[in-house]
Amino acid sequence: MSSYDADFSGGVRVAVTAAPITPLDVLCATGTSYFGSPPVPYVPGVQGVGTRPDGTPVWFATDAGMRPGDGSMAEYANVPEADIVELPPGADPALVAALGLSAVAAWQSLTSCGDLRRGEQVLILGGGGIVGQAAIQIARLLGARRVVTACRSARAQARAAELGADAVVPLLDDDTVPDLAARLRVALDGPLDLVLDPLFGIPAAAALQVLHPGGRLVNLGGSAAPTAPIDSATLRSGSLRILGYTNNSLTKPERAETLRTIAAHAAAGRLSVSYEAVPLSEAPAAWTAQSSGAATSRQVLLPR
Incomplete structure (x- = not known):
């Protein structure tokens, strides 16, 4: 190196x-x-x-x-x-590098995959990571009515709040699906429409418990666990959708267009990590x- x-x-x-x-x-x-x-x-x-x-x-x-x-x-x-x-004029090289493909994943997960619509409520799991930090701000830019996030460390929780999350739910080492789902319900204000999930495991299972009927969960990672305790009844009773996302599905022109959009927002001071x-x-x-x-x-x- x-x-x-x-x-x-x-x-x-x-x-x-x-x-x-x-x-x-x-x-x-x-x-x-x-x-x-x-x-x-x-x-x-x-x-x-x-x-x-x-x-x-x-x-x-x-x-x-x-x-x-x-x-x-x-x-x-x-x-x-x-x-x-x-890159556009004025884009800070270090910031664009820090955003990079993580921000591309956040943008595309919310848009082309998650189909975020203006006025919807969004839950960002792992809001302290680079994908989560970017997603909080991107959801705002795209017109989300409310952005809730869940983070593990106190530092991550504070950062998520600074970036504009309306509510921050702590993730605990001894979390169970019912316990975390209960805390998420308290943080929500009305129907939850879309979940961005780079964690999987118990956080994903708890998020599905509080999704509004017809809601979507986009998974783009498994940093909490490679599997999740998801039950069939939850999926069927709410007609929920679980979607998988990877940047590898993008064409190079699609990736380039998203990068330019992200860099423009960063240069304008609207996006940071x-x-x-x-x-x-x-x-x-x-x-x-x-x-x-x-x-x-x-x-x-x-x-x-």
């Missing part, structure tokens, strides 16, 4: 200005993703922000850890033209913090 010299033929030589360390990077590097163990040595980093040779600011994606080739955690990256997205800017020289410590779960915000490497 340092500067490197490479053959830049066949791609655009991007000078990296910010590279986030994401959970996917850790999964790829440890060989625990469904892509298997990557050929080594390689430079990690599935996304980043930088500048073209002419100075144009861009966001870019890489296949580092998924296919042979190096990623964004370096001073330069070789990037295919199709994986580059030009918590992150820690770290010099590339301190990448090993930042990587350890991310991989061990000790990091309290997204780690973003600044190579330049």
Whole structure:
């Protein structure tokens, strides 16, 4: 995870200005993703922000850890033209890097997958994570009537409130489905229409208990548990819908359009997430913090 010299033929030589360390990077590097163990040595980093040779600011994606080739955690990256997205003037590189594909997932989960409509009430599970932080603000931008979130740590709960959540429900280590569902009911004001769920497990099962008939739950992760205690009667009695989302379902033009929208909101001060800017020289410590779960915000490497 340092500067490197490479053959830049066949791609655009991007000078990296910010590279986030994401959970996917850790999964790829440890060989625990469904892509298997990557050929080594390689430079990690599935996304980043930088500048073209002419100075144009861009966001870019890489296949580092998924296919042979190096990623964004370096001073330069070789990037295919199709994986580059030009950024609007005034977009902060570190913030755009911190938002990145997590914010894309939040936006698309709420819109194309979850079909959020103006005036609906939304529940964001895991509101302290990057996806959750982005989703709270995006739901507001898209006209949600009320945004409720559920978070585990006191820091995450405070951050969610700062970002505009109308109510914040604590997630407890000894939660049962009935107990958490009861707390969620108290926090809601009227029908709950849509749940954004990067957690699964007990939080997802409890959220289904309080969904309005015909409501939707969009799952885009399983950080709480890989399975959930969901019963058939709850689904059938409410005609509920459980939808799965992954960024892998997006075309590159769809991803680019969403990234540009997110970057424009960030540049205008309407969208932000918590992150820690770290010099590339301190990448090993930042990587350890991310991989061990000790990091309290997204780690973003600044190579330049």
